[in-house]
Amino acid sequence: MCGIAGWVSFDADLTRRGDVLDAMTETMACRGPDGRGTYVRTHVGLGHRRLAVIDLPGGAQPMSVSTPAGEIAMVYSGEAYNFQELRDRLTSLGHTFRTDSDTEVVLHAYLQWGDSLVDHLDGMYAFAIWDGREQRLLLVRDRMGIKPLFYHPTPDGVLFGSEPKAILANPLVRKAVDTDGLRELFAQTKTPGWALWKGMSELLPGSLISVDRDGGVRRRTYWRLGAAEHTDSREDTVARVREMLTGIVGRQLISDVPQCVLLSGGLDSSAITGLAAERLAQRGEQVRTFSVDFVGQEENFVPDAIRDTPDSPFVRDVAAHVGSAHHDVMLNPADLTDPAVRRATVAARDIPNGFGDLDSSLYLLFKAIREQSTVALSGESADEVFAGYPWFHNEAMLRVETFPWMAVIPPLSLAARSDHIEPGLRARLDVGTYTADQYATALAEVEHLDGESGTERRMRSLCHLHLTRFVRALLDRKDRLSMAVGLEVRVPFCNHELVEYVYNTPWPLKTFDGREKSLLRQAAAHTLPRSVVERVKSPYPSPQNPQYAAMLQQQVKELVAAPDADVFALVDRVWAQQVVGQDPARMTVAVRAGLERVLDLHTWLELHSPELLLD
Structure with missing residues (x-):
């Protein structure tokens, strides 16, 4: 895993602009603490920050090869999990390798197949290849959008980076945000390609971009989620899912550095933990697991609309069942509301999402894990793949004409996303209409099979929405x-093959036992304690301690008292004055989410000093 950045300019000599390329690259230092490198030629500069995971001594980047017609160079972020099989195939085709890294395999795959190398890769990746033979840049992103990649066309080329901050470090870029950017920021519909900053875009998952002097910037989609007939029986489907998951987890446990599994005690993370424990036991190794929890949460837990039980008892059951070396990361309200932590999370995400404790607790969990591991496996996206969310199984929610998660999750409701916006700006943004338009656009992208029943069409559409919108925000x-x-x-x-297979499984098969995630539950049951097999879906934990809300109120109260606080160009000061006086023990989740958004916006403005184009 790494951070990449680059600049192509067909009208300039970039060998004179190494300082700018260095500045762009250094914004990715946190993504690659183990090394850095740059590749600069007349019309191209590539920058790389390395997190060493495979072939620690031999995988330095940028990596290049010379051909009679010119040099080819690459900067790469991610992992190609099938690199060993690809290496064997390329070796049989006459290629020779100097390292044991997957980066070199991907580079030689380009030499062999050109842009069609994307058809041979299994993994999570974002990379850039400069082909000196054609004076052309190729940008590629993995099928599901696991690894990020952003770009900004210029009059004579393009800028790119793993994160927007790399592009913003180039003086060619105007650090401006207009009402279109703000509209999506508050709506949170994950509009494909949106990147907040004016002129910048996110490369779509399953897409590649080609940049040359004659054709400019051209994008092509090489993979999309499509409809296909499913003919396997229930037994064969469960067996196929079990087989696929076993193989996928096995391939993703390849690493030359310490690794672990994120464990919440839910079905998804527990399944990954159980499968990883099986594979590691075959190698004589013990699986290591990490969980996050809040001080006093288990003892004082109160069931709510989306969480029936605390995580801790189930975490203990799984850890004992698989014999893991387990570590709990315990957090308190002061940890979660620390302004330095908020600043770190907003800086990491480049945008003020307002996810609050969901971001800060995850950041602190990862920070604690990094002291002992460099790689972690996660159960993320199982709910999107296997239709695990409660609203998939609620008749009333199935009839809601909007993104279903916005109708169910309080922090994502229209009120939580818009009530705190400055009134004049709120009217101009019209978040409700924008959300409805995006919902209609997303539905129109769904491909259906001839003869599908009304129920099957609806459930396919819902699954598609989750796999092309919601999951991308989570990833x-x-x-x-x-x-x-x-x-x-x-x-x-x-894994895209698993996603395709399960996506095209008919709805009755996805719910054959009358519960959510029937296929996953059955496929992984042999690795799990009974308590987890029977557990009802519970989302990522959030603190229930009213002290947390009180601390948020105090921080927003300080902003309200500052007459020149820039955040009130975006936020309704009257709303803020009202909510800081509420009883924190009675505060709704939606209001708390609004407080989080105010503080995130304030932090973001301090970090970036953006030019706001609000007219």
Whole structure:
């Protein structure tokens, strides 16, 4: 895992702009604490920060090869889990290798197949290849969008980086945000390609971009989630899912550095833990697991609309069942509201999402893990792949004409996303209409099979929404917060072949036992304690201690008292004055989310001093 950055300019001599390339590259230092390198030629500069995971001595980047027609160079972020098989195949085709790294395998795959190398890769990746033979840049992102990649066209080329901050470090870029950018920021519909900053875009998952002097910037989609007929029986489907997951987890346990599993006690993370424990036991190794919890949460837990039980008892059951070396990371309200932690999370994400404790607790968990491990496996995206969220199984929610998570999760409700916006700006942004338009656009992208029933069409549409919108927001969050501390997080459930297979499984098969995630529950049951097999879905934990809300109120109260606080160009000061006086023990989750957004916006403005184009 690494951070990449680069600059292509066909009208300039970039050998004279090494300082700018260095500045762009250094913004990625947290993503690659183990090494740095740059590659500079007349019209191209490539920068790399390395997190060494495979072939520690031999995988330095940028990596290049010389051909009679010119040099080819690459900067690469991520992992190609099938690199060993690819290496064997390329060797049989006459290629020779100097290292044991997957980076060199990907580079030689380009030499062999050109842009079609994407058809041969299994993994999470974002990379750039400069082909000196054609004076052309190729940018590639993995199918599910696990690894981020952003770009900004210029009059004579392009700028790119793993994160927007790399691009913003180039003086060519105007650090401006207009109302279109703000509209999506507050709506949180994960509009494909949106990057907040004016002129900047996110490369879509499953896409590549080619940049040359004659054609400019051209994008091509090489993979999308499509409809296909499923003919396997229930037994064969469960067996196939079990087989796929076993193989996927096995491949993702390849590493030359310490690794672990994120364990919440839910079905998803527990399944990954159980499968990893099986594979590691075959190698004579013990699985290591990490969990996050809050001081006093288990003892004082109160069931709510989306959480029936605390995580801790189930975590203990799994750790005991698989014999893991387990570590709990305990946090208190002061940890979560520490302004330095908020600053770190907002800086890591580049945008003020307002996810609050969901971001800060994950960041602190990753920071603690990084002291002992460099790689972690996560159960992220299982709910999107296997239709695990409660609203998939609620008839009333199935009829809601919006993104279902916005109708159920209080911090994502329209009120939580817009009530705190400055009234004049709120009217201009019209977040409600924008959300409805994005929902219609997302539905129109779904491909259906002829003859599908009404129920099957609806459930396919819901699954597609989750796999092309909701999961991308979650993957971005996990990548940014983990890489902010130099931790590589792998997501086995995002293997594209597994995603395709389960996505095209008919709805009755997905719910054959009358519960959510029937296929996963059955496929992984042999590795799990009965308590977890029977557990009802519970989301990522959030603190229930009212002291947390009180601390947020105090911080917002200090902003309200500052007459020149820039955040009130975006936030309704009257709303803020009202909510800081509420009883924190009675505060709704939506209001608390609004407080989080105010503090995130304030921090973001301090970090970036953006030019706000609000007219």
